Amino acid sequence: MSELLDNREMKKEKLKEMLKKLHSGEDEEKVKEEFKDVLRSISPLEIPLIEQELVKEGISPREIAKMCDIHVEIFRESVKGAEKEIAEFPPGHPLRTLYEENVQIIKDAEILNLYASSLTKQEGKVREQTLRTIEGIVSGLKAVGRTHYNREEMVVFPYLERRGLNAVPAVLWRKHDEIRAEINKLLRLIAEKKYGEVSELGQDLAAKLIDMVFRENNILYPTLKILLSEGEFAAIREQDDEIGYYKVNPGEEWKPGEEKIYPYEVRDEITPEKLMALPQHLIQEMRKKMGGVNLRPDTKDLVREGDVELEDGYMNPEEISTMLATMPADVTFIDAEDRVRFFSGGERIFTRTRSVLGRPVQLCHPPKSVHIVNRILQAFKNGERDRAEFWIDMGRRKILIQYFAIRNAEGKYLGTLEFTQDITEIKKIEGEKRLLDWS
Numbered sequence: 374m375s376e377l378l379d380n381r382e383m384k385k386e387k388l389k390e391m392l393k394k395l396h397s398g399e400d401e402e403k404v405k406e407e408f409k410d411v412l413r414s415i416s417p418l419e420i421p422l423i424e425q426e427l428v429k430e431g432i433s434p435r436e437i438a439k440m441c442d443i444h445v446e447i448f449r450e451s452v453k454g455a456e457k458e459i460a461e462f463p464p465g466h467p468l469r470t471l472y473e474e475n476v477q478i479i480k481d482a483e484i485l486n487l488y489a490s491s492l493t494k495q496e497g498k499v500r501e502q503t504l505r506t507i508e509g510i511v512s513g514l515k516a517v518g519r520t521h522y523n524r525e526e527m528v529v530f531p532y533l534e535r536r537g538l539n540a541v542p543a544v545l546w547r548k549h550d551e552i553r554a555e556i557n558k559l560l561r562l563i564a565e566k567k568y569g570e571v572s573e574l575g576q577d578l579a580a581k582l583i584d585m586v587f588r589e590n591n592i593l594y595p596t597l598k599i600l601l602s603e604g605e606f607a608a609i610r611e612q613d614d615e616i617g618y619y620k621v622n623p624g625e626e627w628k629p630g631e632e633k634i635y636p637y638e639v640r641d642e643i644t645p646e647k648l649m650a651l652p653q654h655l656i657q658e659m660r661k662k663m664g665g666v667n668l669r670p671d672t673k674d675l676v677r678e679g680d681v682e683l684e685d686g687y688m689n690p691e692e693i694s695t696m697l698a699t700m701p702a703d704v705t706f707i708d709a710e711d712r713v714r715f716f717s718g719g720e721r722i723f724t725r726t727r728s729v730l731g732r733p734v735q736l737c738h739p740p741k742s743v744h745i746v747n748r749i750l751q752a753f754k755n756g757e758r759d760r761a762e763f764w765i766d767m768g769r770r771k772i773l774i775q776y777f778a779i780r781n782a783e784g785k786y787l788g789t790l791e792f793t794q795d796i797t798e799i800k801k802i803e804g805e806k807r808l809l810d811w812s
Contacts, residue, residue: 384411387408387411388408388411390408391404391407391408391411394407458472458590458594459472459473459476462627463624463626463627464623464624464625464626464627465610465623465624465625465626465627466606466610466627467529467606467609467610467613467623468594468597468598468606469623469627470613470618470621470623471521471524471525471589471594472590472594473621474520474521474618474619474620474621475521475586475589475590477619477620477621478517478521478582478583478585478586478619479582479583479586481510481513481514481582482514482578482579482580482582482583482586483579483583484510485507485510485511485514485575485578485579485582486575486576486579486580488503488506488507488510488575489507489571489572489573489574489575489576489579490572490575490576491503492504492507492568492571492572492575493568493569493572500568504563504566504568504571507563507571507575508560508563511556511559511560511563511575511578512560514556514578514582515553515556516619516620517552517582517619518549518552518553518556519616519617520616520617520618520619521618521619522549522552522553523616524612524613524616524618525545525549525589525593526542526546526549527612527616528609528612528613528616529593529597529609530542530545530546531636532597532600532601532605532609532636532639533596533597533600534636535636535637535639536600536639538596541592541593541596545585545588545589545593548581548585548588549585551581552578552581552582552585555574555577555578555581556578558574559571559574559575559578562574602631602634603629603630603631604629604631604632604633604634605634605639606629607629607631607632607633607634608633608634608635610623610627610629611633637674637675638675675687677689681693694717694718697717697718697719698717698718698719699719700717700719701794701795702717702792702793702794703716703717703721703722703723703725703791703792703793703794704716704717704790704791704792704793705717705725705790705791705793706779706788706789706790706791707734707750707788707789707790707791708787708788709754709786709787709788711733711734711735711750712731712732712733712734713729713730713731713732713733713734713737714730714731714788715730716729716730722767722772722793722794722795723793734746734750734789735747749761749776749789750789753776753778753786753789754786756784756786758778759777759778760775760776760777760778761775761776762774762775762776763775764796769797770795770797771795771796771797771800772793772794772795772796773793773794773795773796774791774792774793775791775792775793775794776789776790776791776792777789777790777792
């Protein structure tokens, strides 16, 4: 068998046989076991060459991708290392989802490494095809930052920060951003066809992705498992859905038995004694890879005396009024009976005085335009339209006037928001100016 496996043509034929069995519906585990010697024998250099030949012979890219997944699964035993952790949690539990996503990330990182490492050893059309394949892999990996990393940063990290474990999120977030930046740089190099740099950076990116998986699997997730309650995981699950997932469908089997607990409701302060109760290998890994364990618990109460409970937060009336007055726009609210209920203060484009409050909105417009106002309001009330937009010139300024139908969760019409904005300077914006560019 080993002599046959030295022949690329024989490997290709064996892979075609394997793909046919997968396509016919044979059990993947059985096929994997039958062809594991073939899969293990394929070098990183041979993968794109064999793939190119298979494409020419009519094998679909989707089937080839499935073959690559199985190859990587055998090639990288660490992929299977998460199976024990995954099995601990039912489908839908946030930790199971994170572990499952990391399996996908390792697979994609290994495939990237295979293609990137072979790129400089190729020429002509084969090299160009490999470059396009790498571009597809890297473009797909951008979603890791938008989903997997974003959920950790926006949903999970606040639970650790509340308890004073600020170092772990800070280090991981910094490394997330390094990976995001490397993905963007790699895509630029691919567009410029800098093959050598693409090969080098592609392998480095794969290594960084895999290193992040090990940090998460061995440090972050075990810490979450020990410290977070079922109610906290219930709140995480709800918020996770708002951001999305990386190549994983979480499922709905997990049914938490506790009410949701958000970070600002956490009162479980980690004392030095509680910290020492964590497994010592976990503490050592934190100190080794996260730069120490700093305990600065956040005990500040979110809700203050006089706060108004809003749908997504709490503010006092002064903050609400001042915030609206500070917005670079005029805001006016008209209720379901067409009466003016509120307008924002501060510098306005169109003057409003308190005498307008309670006035029918039709009487706030010139008689010649009242019929248009009524048509807009009726379309909002009937559910036919949700917005109306107009723009006018005031001297050298361009003014955008927008009307939005305001509806509750059940779709009931509550009123109309008038939003007026000077967009003269906005129209001049080009390129990018990021937060780090501020001075």
